[in-house]
Amino acid sequence: MTTSSTPSATLRDEADPPGSAQSGPSRPGITLAIIAVCQLMIILDATIVNVALPDIQKDLEFSGSTLSWVLNAYALTFGGLLLLGGRFGDILGRRKVFVAGVLLFTVASLIGGITPNGGLLLVARALQGVGAALAAPGTLALIATNFAEGPARTKAMGVYGGVTGSGAALGLILGGVLTDAASWRWVFFVNIPFGLAIALLSPRFVRESERHPGRFDLLGALTSTGGMALLVYAFINAASEGWSDGVTLACFAGAIVLLGAFLLIETRAAQPILPLRLFRNRDRAILLGAMLFLSGNLTGMFFFLTQFVQEVLKFSPIKAGFGFVPVAFSLIAAAGVVMKQLPKVGVKPFMLTGSILATGGMVWLAQLDAGSSYVGGLLGPMLLIGVGAGFFTVPLTIVAVAGVEAEDAGAASSLLNVATQVGGALGLAILVTVFSSSAKDELANPPAGLAPADLPAHLLAVGSANAFWVGSALALVSVVAVVFARPKDVPTDAASIMAAVG
Incomplete structure (x- = not known):
């Protein structure tokens, strides 16, 4: 977010x-x-x-x-x-x-x-x-x-x-x-x-x-962006046309070709848009990968819950907007705690706690059904995910730039933003694929006795809950990644923290 x-x-x-x-x-x-x-x-x-x-x-x-x-x-x-x-x-x-x-x-x-x-x-x-x-x-x-x-x-x-x-x-x-x-x-x-x-x-x-x-590394930018766009489209097309559909398979193949070309271009470019040497740092690579999964979950949460509160809970748009404010403020409050306590606590404990909280929030959201209320079913998990995201992202900002040479500093710290945006798009595509497949299956075999007027809310709830289950699995990957990461030489003094997070 x-x-x-x-x-x-x-x-x-x-x-x-x-x-x-x-x-x-x-x-x-x-x-x-x-x-x-x-x-x-x-x-x-x-x-x-x-x-x-x-x-x-x-x-x-x-x-x-x-x-x-x-x-x-x-x-x-x-x-x-x-x-x-x-x-x-x-x-x-x-x-x-x-x-x-x-x-x-x-x-x-x-x-x-x-x-x-x-x-x-x-x-x-x-x-x-x-x-x-x-x-x-x-x-x-x-x-x-x-x-x-x-x-x-x-x-x-x-x-x-x-x-x-x-x-x-x-x-x-x-x-x-x-x-x-x-x-x-x-x-x-x-x-x-x-x-x-x-x-x-x-x-x-x-x-x-x-x-x-x-x-200018134009070829690098175009192949990376084009490859990710094809990959996202392949997932979304699979939801409606199936995994064996020709367009789906062609898009997956095109994504592999373009992303492979991107890696080759970056190894040979005089001034690559993304210096691959940044990924020689094992912990930076692992933790940026974890960010891909977490940002996809956050994007998916907003995408599905925005529709749920308006279509199922019948919130007006303005009420829906205020309904998500607790997520934003919990994230901001958590980030403030990290800024103050990071010199004492260190990077890894905050990141591990944050990824566990975010995973717990996704598991909680997976219990969603058409009878869920805002306070009883949505507010708690949203707050957990907001705090988890705040605990995770501030330390990761510091890890992203720690130990980087001056000429790579801009690319290293921009990489976090790239991971957030691209991870959000890819994660959302995966969750939408799960949502569409689940809703389609449920539509073919609706529960006995369900009134036709209640069917749209039921499909939205079932599809969203299944998407959140997959999101929980993806979030769990981020927990495992943090467990195996051993970030070293990461400055945690107050001045360095302020410099890193701006």
């Missing part, structure tokens, strides 16, 4: 250009507002659409499985192109790429708001992801460019961190308010005035960063 944009390691390596951050921006309040609002837009867009999903499904006639692409189209392009977006900023200038990304994001939001059909909405969501991948790496780096190290930068980082931490919860609330008061289309239209203001004001109030010569 969290989408912290760019690595703080990049911030530490960013040199203050002469006459720039050292002297400070002429209007620091406006400069910080521009950067913070952009970060907020990117964070909001990861959750603001969730509450609107049932209305989008009805208006644009999405099926249960294809609806997940409203989330996945954004996550795949954002996560898949994030490293390339950072490289663009390094070479072309971060402000220039930042503005280009914001403009693309804004145009895509307009298209999403006026779209007459589901296909065009998915295109708009993919373009939003591309825009976010270009803009996100600049948000944190431009703070370093525009604010001198010391109190000014510390204050700016505090605002940035507050926006990042609260953005997911604000997205859920705002999505509910806009959908309830106007229409789901306003979850896209709301980005337009802010995007235009950022694009117009940035050249005047945000200083450009120093450029660094380099090469």
